[in-house]
Amino acid sequence: MREIAVLDQNTIDKIAAGEVVERPASVVKELVENAIDAGATAITVEIKEGGISFIRVTDNGNGIPREQVRLAFLRHATSKIQKVEDLLQISSLGFRGEALSSISAVSQMEVITKTPEDMIGVRYVIEGGREKSLEEIGAPNGTTMLVRNLFFNTPARAKFLKTAMTEAGYVSAYMEQLALSHQDISFKYMVNGQMRLHSSGNSNLKDVIYGIYGRDITRELLEVRFEQPGILIEGFIGKPVISRGNRNFENYYINGRYVKSKILMKAIEEAYKPYMMQHKYPFVCLQYNISGDEIDVNVHPTKMEVRFQNQGAVYNATYDMITQALAGREMIPQVDLESRKEKREEQKEEKKNRERISAPEPFEKGFRKRTEEFQKRQRPENPAAPYPVPEQIREERAPYGREEPVKKEEAAVPVGLHLAAVYPAAPEAAPLKTHEESGINEEQEISAKENIPISPAKEEKGPAPQQMELFDDRLLSKKARARHRIIGQLFETYWLVEYDNKFYIIDQHAAHEKVLYERFMKEFETREVTTQMVSPPQVISLNLQEDMLLKTHMEVFQRFGFEISEFGGREYSIHGVPANIYGISVQDLFVEILDSLENENTRQPLDIIAGRIATAACKAAVKGNNTLSFEEADQLIDELLGLENPYHCPHGRPTIISMTRYELEKKFKRIV
Numbered sequence: 260m261r262e263i264a265v266l267d268q269n270t271i272d273k274i275a276a277g278e279v280v281e282r283p284a285s286v287v288k289e290l291v292e293n294a295i296d297a298g299a300t301a302i303t304v305e306i307k308e309g310g311i312s313f314i315r316v317t318d319n320g321n322g323i324p325r326e327q328v329r330l331a332f333l334r335h336a337t338s339k340i341q342k343v344e345d346l347l348q349i350s351s352l353g354f355r356g357e358a359l360s361s362i363s364a365v366s367q368m369e370v371i372t373k374t375p376e377d378m379i380g381v382r383y384v385i386e387g388g389r390e391k392s393l394e395e396i397g398a399p400n401g402t403t404m405l406v407r408n409l410f411f412n413t414p415a416r417a418k419f420l421k422t423a424m425t426e427a428g429y430v431s432a433y434m435e436q437l438a439l440s441h442q443d444i445s446f447k448y449m450v451n452g453q454m455r456l457h458s459s460g461n462s463n464l465k466d467v468i469y470g471i472y473g474r475d476i477t478r479e480l481l482e483v484r485f486e487q488p489g490i491l492i493e494g495f496i497g498k499p500v501i502s503r504g505n506r507n508f509e510n511y512y513i514n515g516r517y518v519k520s521k522i523l524m525k526a527i528e529e530a531y532k533p534y535m536m537q538h539k540y541p542f543v544c545l546q547y548n549i550s551g552d553e554i555d556v557n558v559h560p561t562k563m564e565v566r567f568q569n570q571g572a573v574y575n576a577t578y579d580m581i582t583q584a585l586a587g588r589e590m591i592p593q594v595d596l597e598s599r600k601e602k603r604e605e606q607k608e609e610k611k612n613r614e615r616i617s618a619p620e621p622f623e624k625g626f627r628k629r630t631e632e633f634q635k636r637q638r639p640e641n642p643a644a645p646y647p648v649p650e651q652i653r654e655e656r657a658p659y660g661r662e663e664p665v666k667k668e669e670a671a672v673p674v675g676l677h678l679a680a681v682y683p684a685a686p687e688a689a690p691l692k693t694h695e696e697s698g699i700n701e702e703q704e705i706s707a708k709e710n711i712p713i714s715p716a717k718e719e720k721g722p723a724p725q726q727m728e729l730f731d732d733r734l735l736s737k738k739a740r741a742r743h744r745i746i747g748q749l750f751e752t753y754w755l756v757e758y759d760n761k762f763y764i765i766d767q768h769a770a771h772e773k774v775l776y777e778r779f780m781k782e783f784e785t786r787e788v789t790t791q792m793v794s795p796p797q798v799i800s801l802n803l804q805e806d807m808l809l810k811t812h813m814e815v816f817q818r819f820g821f822e823i824s825e826f827g828g829r830e831y832s833i834h835g836v837p838a839n840i841y842g843i844s845v846q847d848l849f850v851e852i853l854d855s856l857e858n859e860n861t862r863q864p865l866d867i868i869a870g871r872i873a874t875a876a877c878k879a880a881v882k883g884n885n886t887l888s889f890e891e892a893d894q895l896i897d898e899l900l901g902l903e904n905p906y907h908c909p910h911g912r913p914t915i916i917s918m919t920r921y922e923l924e925k926k927f928k929r930i931v
Contacts (some may be wrong), residue, residue: 260400271411275646276553278616280361280362280365280409282310282420283306283309283310283311283380283426283429283430284310284426284428284429284432284433285316286310286314286320286362286366286406286409287304287306287310287314287316287430287433288433289358289359289361289362290314290316290358290362290404290406291304291316291437292352292358293358293359293402293404293706294316294318294320294402295352295441295444295515296352297318297319297320297322297401297402298320298321299318299319299401299444300319300443300444300445300460301318301444301445301447301460302316302317302318302386302444302445302446303315303316303317303318303446303447303448303449304316304430304434304445304446304447304448304449305317305448305449305450305886306430306449306450306451307450307451307452308423308451309407309420309421309422309423309424309425309427309430310406310409310426310427310430311408311410311420311423311426312407312408312409313405313406313407314404314405314406314407314409315404315405315406316402316403316404317401317402317404318401318402318403319400319401320402320403321374321375321401322372322374322375322377322380322382322400322402323372323374323402324374324376324377325377325381325395328370328372328381328383328393329383329390329393330358332359332363332383332385332534333360334357334359334360339598340462343422352515352516355495359721360388362406363385363386363387363388364387364388365385365387365409365410365411365412365413365416366386366387366406366407366408366409366410366411367386367406367407367408367411368383368384368385368386368404368405368406368407369382369383369384369385369404369405369407370383370384370385370402370403370404370405371396371398371400371402371403372398372401372402372403373398373400373401374400375400377393378930379396379397379398380395380396380397380398380399381393381394381396381398382394382395382396382398383393387411387412394645413670415465422656422811424807424811425807425811427450427807428803428804428807428808430448430450431448431455431456431803431804431806431807431845432803432804433517434446434448434455434456434803435471435803435804436455436510436512437517438458438467438470438471439464439467439468439471439510439512439544440512440515440517440546441515442458442460442461442462442463442464442466442467442517443460443461443462444458444460445457445458445459445460446458446460448803449780455803456470456471456472456803457855458470464494464495464546465477465480465482465495468480468495468544471802471803472542472802473800473801473829473830474799474800475799475800476497476501476542476739476800477502479497479498479500479542480495480496480497480498480542481495481496481497481498481584481585482488482494482495483495483496483545483580483581483584484580485576485577485580487576489549489550489553489572490547490548490549490550490553490572490573490576491547491548491549492545492546492547492548492576492577492580493545493546494543494544494545495543495544495545496541496542496543496544496581496584496585497542497543498529498537498585499534499541499543499585501542502535502536502539502540502541502542503539503540503542503621503850503854504538504539504540504850504851504854504855505854505857506524506540506541506544506856507804507854508540508541508543509524509527509540509541509542509543509777509805510543510544510545511523511527511530511543511544511545511546511547512545512546512547513547513549513554513556513565514547514549514554515546516556516565517562517563518556518563518564518565519563520564520565522567522569522573522574523545523573523574523577525574526573526574526575526577526578526581527541527577527581528540528541530577530578530581530582530585531576531581532583534585540908543581545577547573549567549573552568553567553568554566554567554568554570555568560590565571586917592796637888663784665687690738697888743756743757743758743763743896743900744756744757744758745892745893745896748892749764749885752766752767752768753765753766753767754767754887754892754896760919760920760921760925761917761919762917762918762919762920763915763916763917764915764917764918765896765899765915766882766912766914766915766916767887767892767895768824768881768914769907769908769912769913769914770895770896770899770905770908770914770915771881771895772908772909773899773902773905773907773908773909773914774895774898774899774902776908776909777902779837789820789837789838790820790821790822790835790836790837790838791820791835791836791837791838792822792834792835793833793834793835793836793845794834796832796833796834797832797833797834797844797845797846797848797849798826798830798831798832798833799831799833799846799849800829800830801828801829801830801853802829803829804857805853805857806829807830808853808856808857809823809831809853810858812868815868816868819837819868820835820836820837821833821835821836821837821849822834822835822836823835833845833846833849836848852867852868855867855868856868865881899914899915
């Protein structure tokens with residue numbers, strides 16, 4: 260039986276360090292908060308290799324007096340509080356006196372500091388909690404903290420760190436929060452020698468938001484303010500048009516401290532509930548000034564959690580302020596009426612010194628929803644017999660507008676540019692097939708190419724491009740096709756099918772979703788994902804964390820058909836997207852994928868992106884109350900029945916329900 264023993268100080272320090280120092284971002288947080296508490300108006304943060312090998316925080320604050328430098332690194336040594344009553348009126352970000360002691364216990368640390376009253380500065384070196392040197396040195400007013408080789412003496416902790424890029428992402432996310440919560444301080448943030456963030460410190464919150472989130476977010480903001488005894492709330496909230504698939508845009512600060520609070524989160528989301536879709540979250544940047552005796556920040560070592568003495572008052576103040584702001588504004592999204600020509604000229608000017616991207620030729624707005632007729636094609640079971648075709652074919656692809664019919668003489672004319680990857684044409688001449696063009700809304704154009712007849716005599720070098728039809732005959736089951744019979748359509752949504760001794764009811768929307776989903780997954784598995792070009796290219800602004808996330812997974816995006824190039828700073832130009840994606844804007848799809856990559860850390864990036872793109876492709880599916888012709892329904896049902904698992908759509912809803920002849924005859928009392 261082991262005896263009870265008191266741990267040595269070195270072990271105690273390392274255990275305590277585990278509560279405060281989880282990763283490089285924790286070190287940056289503690290050091291920057293110390294700089295803010297020291298009255299700094301300019302703070303520079305530099306990291307290398309994600310902060311694992313090098314962190315430097317420089318400020319112009321009050322500095323540390325020479326005789327107190329050693330004392331600052333002792334456990335529970337602090338200048339923020341003196342007695343227990345001070346915990347009830349905490350106005351500083353730090354107060355525990357654990358940060359420097361914990362950091363120095365698991366790293367090689369160097370401090371250079373000077374107060375305005377001293378003529379010369381001090382350099383102090385401490386490694387693994389052991390003092391190495393203390394000497395005088397010339398230095399400007401303020402403090403510089405250097406942290407090298409984090410967890411060098413605790414390899415068990417080091418092995419749990421992520422990649423350098425991921426760790427840098429955590430630091431970047433925290434630096435953004437610091438800039439938003441202290442807009443009166445000028446922050447500089449550098450990663451591997453490159454400037455990633457620079458705030459002016461002009462006390463203008465909107466300028467900071469613009470620098471971090473870009474103009475698209477900033478122009479959709481509403482300024483808010485609420486004041487009552489004991490609480491002041493001010494900042495900006497986003498219009499409902501700004502929404503994300505995670506809560507990363509929900510930023511709120513209490514007395515300058517970035518916190519997470521279920522009370523505030525619920526108040527914000529409940530206020531937005533009438534305006535937002537499910538599983539979408541708003542943009543807010545709110546700063547709370549609350550009397551110190553009304554809150555308790557001494558809850559967790561990271562000080563990320565707070566308790567409110569009067570939760571109801573804080574909840575109601577937040578909810579009422581946001582509700583009133585949203586109710587008093589017109590929330591109809593405004594359409595950008597800037598002409599395409601002006602947009603192109605603006606983008607050409609911005610990319611004057613960059614490599615130009617060849618854009619496809621524009622073609623008519625909207626895709627053609629109806630065609631006058633299909634050319635005749637042959638039935639698979641009887642090549643000699645012509646296959647009847649409808650006069651018109653309809654397919655709804657929201658949100659694109661009304662389309663124009665295709666003129667017969669235009670049917671064989673190629674429009675726009677090729678898809679980046681194409682299917683090889685058959686060696687023999689094929690009959691002409693019209694195909695609905697990709698959708699074009701007011702803000703973007705996507706190039707496409709019609710199928711054109713190819714004959715051996717005129718065949719050019721290289722494979723000729725062909726595009727998939729609405730339903731791919733190669734995936735159909737001929738046996739199933741020969742045995743099922745379409746009876747009709749019910750409520751313009753459900754198709755009635757007789758097959759053997761069963762009666763099937765097929766939901767056309769769920770069935771089409773399943774067909775499109777399986778088609779995309781097959782293309783991905785066989786590495787045949789195609790790209791369609793976007794004209795003009797869509798320019799998107801990212802924050803620091805999203806920027807690093809994209810760079811980490813850029814190769815994966817390219818595998819899925821995205822063509823992305825840097826546009827300067829943290830802006831990127833998207834000029835190619837996966838083909839057959841309709842009903843969702845390029846920017847929305849891209850942002851949804853980034854959100855998924857950030858949230859779902861347990862899944863592989865390939866699986867995450869594949870799932871998101873496949874789900875987006877499902878939005879091209881025909882909707883209920885959209886009449887299909889018998890020929891269209893026949894092709895849809897053929898392809899559905901040819902799938903390995905045709906029974907449920909990607910969202911889990913059934914595509915088919917059935918009733919046997921026996922059950923039907925029992926209902927009519929033919930069988931008793």
